Amino acid sequence: MPIFTAGDGTRLAYHVRGEGEPLVVLPGGPMRASAYLGGLGGLDAHRRLVLLDLRGTGESAVPADPATYRCDRLVDDVEALRVHLGLDRTDLLAHSAGGSLAVLYAARHPERVGRLALITATPWALGMPATAGHRLTAARLRRDEPWFPAAFPAYEAWLAGSGDFDDVFLPFFYGRWDDTARAHAAGEEEQVNEEACDLYGSTGAYDPPATRAALARLTAPVLVLAGELDGGPAPDLARRAADAFPAAELAVQPGAGHYPWLDDPEWFAGRVGEFLTRPAQRPPRPAVRTPS
Template sequence: MHSTFTTPDGLKLAYDIHGTGKPVLCLAGLTRNMDDFDPIVAGFSDRAMIIRLDSRGRGASDYDPSPQNYTIPQEAADAIALLDHLGIDRTAIIGTSRGGLIAMVLAATAKHRLSGVLLNDIGPELDPAGLGHIMEYLGRPCAYKSYQDAADKLPKAMGAQFQNVSRAQWMTYAQRLWHEGPDGLQLRYDPKLRDAVQAQSALAESPDLWPLFHALNDLPLAALRGANSNLLTPECWRKMRNLRPDMISAEVPDRGHVPFLDEPESQNVIKRFMAYIT
């Protein structure tokens, strides 16, 4: 059962906490929610306080009546508001995709609040092919009629990036991403996220994100890359590792954007990261 807190601009955002010890805040991707971090709760709540947040407009959190507020800086401010609500001075962050971008922004703007960062299939360069793929489905109604239908069809739809995935894993994937309704599967996020992303993309050229990556200097850092990722390129991955040779890292075979976090490679990196942070 999740809890809620109220942001300074009046939205109720959902979060939950499992375990005790050093805090680890889990931030999900653009259209995702706290359920993506079930493997973190299952594997690591015996050694850390696992905090999971549904960003505004996602999961069980309120939708923003002003979609222009669906921005990374605003979502970073929401993460700080949650820490303040909980009375937590510093936390590590496990950030998947957009959640990792939020973590990098926080490293640049509120580094004193961070004890380390783990980036899940995200870096300071975003492959246009991957961004284009995201826009193909962002805010669009789900085409699957049921979880069973999704589990049957997802291997064909996503199999180029995600191989050796069992039907049970596809079922879990579907249950994390969609609600099952009388008319088929429903989005678990505000479809107006699409309007927000399109509006922001039209305003300016893509910013240089490398300064945000450099802001992670002097923080414990870990990273995962799906070996078949269409968002985090091999070239960007190599540059990240060259710039931070101390970065705990692994490529996850048979996974694209993003690894599920239950893979042995993912679990090993998370374990090492947990031991590294203070």
């Protein structure tokens, strides 16, 4: 297991899967160990995945200062990993809450990003949170599922703040509530650093106007991928987030929830792999004027 040292001396770990050009992968949660990402549905057949365990998660050390769990301060860890890997520019993939970290990295270091893939990423860093309304609209799409009658009232109460989180509504986060999804969901509790989770988006983490302005300098291609059945972000919110980037495309995976590589691995790996391996487009040549 490779180790590198962050600027404040915290020892950070990452895990490597697959062969080929490196793709730095930032997990969500927030602050969930990267193990839940696996091989991203076979994406490791296209690229060498460099799965970062954020500080205080997985195999990475707990920092001396808990304030460094804040999303904007984690940008320095991503940059330290790029330097450690010896990359002039890095391709980035981020899932869920990790998307805000990737966006802040791209805003601060636009010249260091080759390509950026945001997978079901709630765009907190852009000042665009997923609302209860988004989530309930997506949840109602599942009304024909056998678990829906028991799950929906508990989900609605939780989103309204009148009920606690309940495992009964976990199916809303997956496009297919099968044995694979159940096993994946069961691993979350031991993979998330709850203290770090609470601090990730704490006061000062995000400055959406400044981030939007900085992203104007980003020339890297961006893929924003949403799940058709996901409420956080719903496809419409993902579409609006894509508009914040100079060169972004939106993909909506049919029948997918918040973990699209589990719902249809072949579709996911094919679509994301195509984006990551597509030849870079050269800027158009200026027109040549001929004397009249």
